[in-house]
Amino acid sequence: MKKVKIALLGLGNVGRGVWMILNSNKEEIMKRSGYEVEVSKILVRDLKKERGVEVPSELLTTDFNDIINDDSIKIVVEVMGGIEPAREYMLESMNKRKHIVTANKMLLATGGDELFQKADSQGVMFNYEASVAGGIPIINGINESLTANKIEKLYGIVNGTTNYILTKMEFENLSFNEALKQAQEMGYAETDPTSDIEGFDAQYKLAILSSLAFGTKIKVENVYREGISKIESIDIQYAREFKKVIKLLAIVKDNAGKLELRVHPTMIPENHPLANVYDSFNAVFIKGNAVGDLMFYGRGAGDLPTGSAVISDIVSILRSNIDIDNINTVVKNNLWDKELYNIEEVISKYYIRLTVEDRPGVLGEITSVFGSMNVGLLSVIQRGRDIENENKVTLVLVTHYTKEGNILNSIDSVCKLNSVYKINNIIRMEEFN
Amino acid sequence: MKKVKIALLGLGNVGRGVWMILNSNKEEIMKRSGYEVEVSKILVRDLKKERGVEVPSELLTTDFNDIINDDSIKIVVEVMGGIEPAREYMLESMNKRKHIVTANKMLLATGGDELFQKADSQGVMFNYEASVAGGIPIINGINESLTANKIEKLYGIVNGTTNYILTKMEFENLSFNEALKQAQEMGYAETDPTSDIEGFDAQYKLAILSSLAFGTKIKVENVYREGISKIESIDIQYAREFKKVIKLLAIVKDNAGKLELRVHPTMIPENHPLANVYDSFNAVFIKGNAVGDLMFYGRGAGDLPTGSAVISDIVSILRSNIDIDNINTVVKNNLWDKELYNIEEVISKYYIRLTVEDRPGVLGEITSVFGSMNVGLLSVIQRGRDIENENKVTLVLVTHYTKEGNILNSIDSVCKLNSVYKINNIIRMEEFN
Numbered sequence: 001m002k003k004v005k006i007a008l009l010g011l012g013n014v015g016r017g018v019w020m021i022l023n024s025n026k027e028e029i030m031k032r033s034g035y036e037v038e039v040s041k042i043l044v045r046d047l048k049k050e051r052g053v054e055v056p057s058e059l060l061t062t063d064f065n066d067i068i069n070d071d072s073i074k075i076v077v078e079v080m081g082g083i084e085p086a087r088e089y090m091l092e093s094m095n096k097r098k099h100i101v102t103a104n105k106m107l108l109a110t111g112g113d114e115l116f117q118k119a120d121s122q123g124v125m126f127n128y129e130a131s132v133a134g135g136i137p138i139i140n141g142i143n144e145s146l147t148a149n150k151i152e153k154l155y156g157i158v159n160g161t162t163n164y165i166l167t168k169m170e171f172e173n174l175s176f177n178e179a180l181k182q183a184q185e186m187g188y189a190e191t192d193p194t195s196d197i198e199g200f201d202a203q204y205k206l207a208i209l210s211s212l213a214f215g216t217k218i219k220v221e222n223v224y225r226e227g228i229s230k231i232e233s234i235d236i237q238y239a240r241e242f243k244k245v246i247k248l249l250a251i252v253k254d255n256a257g258k259l260e261l262r263v264h265p266t267m268i269p270e271n272h273p274l275a276n277v278y279d280s281f282n283a284v285f286i287k288g289n290a291v292g293d294l295m296f297y298g299r300g301a302g303d304l305p306t307g308s309a310v311i312s313d314i315v316s317i318l319r320s321n322i323d324i325d326n327i328n329t330v331v332k333n334n335l336w337d338k339e340l341y342n343i344e345e346v347i348s349k350y351y352i353r354l355t356v357e358d359r360p361g362v363l364g365e366i367t368s369v370f371g372s373m374n375v376g377l378l379s380v381i382q383r384g385r386d387i388e389n390e391n392k393v394t395l396v397l398v399t400h401y402t403k404e405g406n407i408l409n410s411i412d413s414v415c416k417l418n419s420v421y422k423i424n425n426i427i428r429m430e431e432f433n
Numbered sequence: 434m435k436k437v438k439i440a441l442l443g444l445g446n447v448g449r450g451v452w453m454i455l456n457s458n459k460e461e462i463m464k465r466s467g468y469e470v471e472v473s474k475i476l477v478r479d480l481k482k483e484r485g486v487e488v489p490s491e492l493l494t495t496d497f498n499d500i501i502n503d504d505s506i507k508i509v510v511e512v513m514g515g516i517e518p519a520r521e522y523m524l525e526s527m528n529k530r531k532h533i534v535t536a537n538k539m540l541l542a543t544g545g546d547e548l549f550q551k552a553d554s555q556g557v558m559f560n561y562e563a564s565v566a567g568g569i570p571i572i573n574g575i576n577e578s579l580t581a582n583k584i585e586k587l588y589g590i591v592n593g594t595t596n597y598i599l600t601k602m603e604f605e606n607l608s609f610n611e612a613l614k615q616a617q618e619m620g621y622a623e624t625d626p627t628s629d630i631e632g633f634d635a636q637y638k639l640a641i642l643s644s645l646a647f648g649t650k651i652k653v654e655n656v657y658r659e660g661i662s663k664i665e666s667i668d669i670q671y672a673r674e675f676k677k678v679i680k681l682l683a684i685v686k687d688n689a690g691k692l693e694l695r696v697h698p699t700m701i702p703e704n705h706p707l708a709n710v711y712d713s714f715n716a717v718f719i720k721g722n723a724v725g726d727l728m729f730y731g732r733g734a735g736d737l738p739t740g741s742a743v744i745s746d747i748v749s750i751l752r753s754n755i756d757i758d759n760i761n762t763v764v765k766n767n768l769w770d771k772e773l774y775n776i777e778e779v780i781s782k783y784y785i786r787l788t789v790e791d792r793p794g795v796l797g798e799i800t801s802v803f804g805s806m807n808v809g810l811l812s813v814i815q816r817g818r819d820i821e822n823e824n825k826v827t828l829v830l831v832t833h834y835t836k837e838g839n840i841l842n843s844i845d846s847v848c849k850l851n852s853v854y855k856i857n858n859i860i861r862m863e864e865f866n
Binding site for chain 2: 017021024025028029031032033129135136137140141144145146147148149150215271273276277281288289290291292293294295296297298299302304305307308309310311312315316335336
């Protein structure tokens with residue numbers, strides 16, 4: 001049996017998963033890759049830290065030089081996260097013609113180009129299946145299995161924390177804050193949950209997926225982003241009336257070569273496959289012009305699922321040809337230039353919830369404003385007066401397909417009406433057609 | 434741009450899809466593979482037949498020698514189906530060191546071993562993504578993305594025709610025969626629908642998937658098979674009472690190295706992701722010991738989805754290295770020997786629907802028989818007398834987890850009771866735990 005030496009950069013959650021699987025599934029990996037995989041060094045910051053896993057202490061090092069200067073190490077597995085020093089370590093490793101496997105979504109989304117170019121110029125492999133949607137093989141799916149397709153649309157539930165929170169809100173009628181607290185207790189949400197709940201994590205992932213799916217270079221800042229912290233129980237109840245559920249979706253659509261890219265809470269039909277993705281599960285739904293509808297569903301995080309993705313990347317390198325001169329690297333990014341839409345140009349249906357004065361004529365005033373901005377209304381719901389607010393009622397509007405710019409202008413004008421106390425929420429609706 | 438010549442064997446549904454995609458998505462395929470793909474010959478039986486697609490007549494041939502003797506043809510794409518001459522043509526092509534892409538589930542399931550061995554001995558690539566579940570990249574998923582896993586369980590809805598029929602029965606309360614007729618009108622079912630409705634098609638596909646997932650050689654005849662033709666509307670109604678739906682599932686489980694393999698109608702919980710796979714869609718649900726739960730969902734048939742899978746296989750060959758001497762073929766079958774269970778040894782819960790005499794004491798007689806065979810009953814439903822059958826009532830039993838052998842013995846004894854007129858149906862239940 002041939003043997004290959006690899007190094008891990010980092011021994012946190014994902015690193016521990018990789019180590020555990022390499023040990024527990026040694027035989028499977030050996031038979032399927034043709035190699036015995038030996039972890040010969042693990043870079044850590046603190047040699048003494050308790051890791052929750054038994055690793056021989058002689059493998060641990062705090063000095064990256066022990067790895068970069070060891071020519072017997074052929075693959076460097078970056079599972080430390082963050083921008084620096086991860087970026088520098090990967091570039092240096094590739095300079096020494098070591099192959100790279102990384103799980104680093106932030107670095108890929110913000111500085112991936114430099115890394116891809118280095119891999120290309122050095123003729124090494126650079127794999128990143130674990131960077132998006134954990135154990136779900138979505139990178140390989142797009143990269144290897146959809147090569148015959150023009151991808152038209154991609155919709156992802158790519159953040160498990162927010163999906164867990166929305167599931168709790170839907171099934172247990174919890175408030176956003178109560179659900180967030182539960183997510184934190186379960187370990188699904190960080191102490192500072194901003195990156196998840198405000199959609200930054202999903203934004204990174206959509207930039208990576210879109211760059212790959214459309215063979216272009218998408219900058220994170222070109223992905224419109226909105227989180228779920230404004231979603232209230234009442235929005236979920238109204239969604240149910242419309243036979244919809246609310247999900248934080250990462251969306252990209254290609255309209256004749258021009259892309260729209262956005263991450264935001266979205267009302268989707270309750271019978272769509274994405275609507276049935278609950279708890280911390282992730283899923284990516286793709287429409288290709290040949291394959292039609294396709295969905296990948298699974299665990300978007302966790303030590304073992306993410307470790308599974310990392311190791312599939314290692315095996316893929318081993319199967320390709322460890323003889324690096326024979327690797328047929330195909331540059332998959334930057335095949336096409338794409339124009340991008342501004343969010344104002346995006347066309348959608350909108351759910352708008354307002355608090356307004358309860359007196360005759362108010363509904364007419366408000367709907368007239370939308371009408372004058374060419375926003376058609378599909379349905380209007382106004383129930384009896386709120387008990388606690390004697391002079392206020394909730395008004396819910398659903399629009400026809402409209403340019404977002406028209407919605408924003410309408411809202412601007414509606415806000416100026418004396419009868420309108422508050423715009424409580426605006427949520428886009430998606431019908432997948 | 435490098436150029437590669439390929440030949441198609443067959444120009445039916447799938448062949449047409451391949452041709453159409455190669456033309457409409459030429460640029461995508463070229464950029465992603467690094468090659469311009471040229472179809473230089475297409476083997477057909479009838480040069481005059483109307484194909485529903487425009488193909489230059491000089492490409493068509495009825496003589497396989499035009500392909501096998503043309504050394505410029507590097508890849509042979511077998512989309513003719515059936516055993517012979519597909520088998521012979523593929524073997525001959527590999528003898529001439531041409532790579533193979535095939536969509537032929539029947540041949541793979543019954544004689545795949547010979548083909549895999551030939552590919553290995555000739556050092557050519559042999560790809561078969563399109564043989565199972567059409568456009569869903571399940572072969573690549575298992576083969577490339579789950580390499581770090583011990584696969585524990587796999588459940589597939591791999592036959593679109595039966596899923597369409599069951600969906601129609603569920604949502605429109607059609608009888609089996611009415612739903613089958615609709616499926617035939619929609620073109621989802623053949624004039625002779627036996628292969629689909631009796632589970633033969635799913636049996637082939639499970640043999641292929643299991644061989645790959647467990648790195649072993651599964652013979653079709655070792656897959657237990659039962660179709661959906663005995664399912665009645667009343668069974669679907671009872672399923673609904675138990676919050677379950679009925680799906681034709683292809684199931685394989687690895688119990689400490691021993692496999693159970695079976696295709697049969699199955700009652701599954703209505704909130705399981707597979708329960709929400711409707712119409713002619715397919716899905717494969719996998720439990721790996723690292724990745725956890727994973728599901729692939731999409732179009733299981735059709736010219737373009739299946740063509741998408743065929744072309745991804747072509748691109749995969751082009752990316753590997755067209756220089757056949759450098760292909761690192763890893764034999765993926767026959768890595769492990771596995772024992773197999775007989776169906777009598779399988780453990781499941783069972784739904785049993787009987788027609789029995791309506792008189793005091795009958796329920797006691799029947800449940801005693803099950804008790805004496807160690808079959809525990811989880812629930813018993815007996816409603817008022819059937820209107821049309823004055824002396825008959827329907828009895829529905831749901832058992833605890835039980836060996837199938839015990840069920841069969843119980844049924845044998847129950848049949849001998851004078852009070853039992855008929856065993857209407859026995860349906861296994863799956864709880865995915």
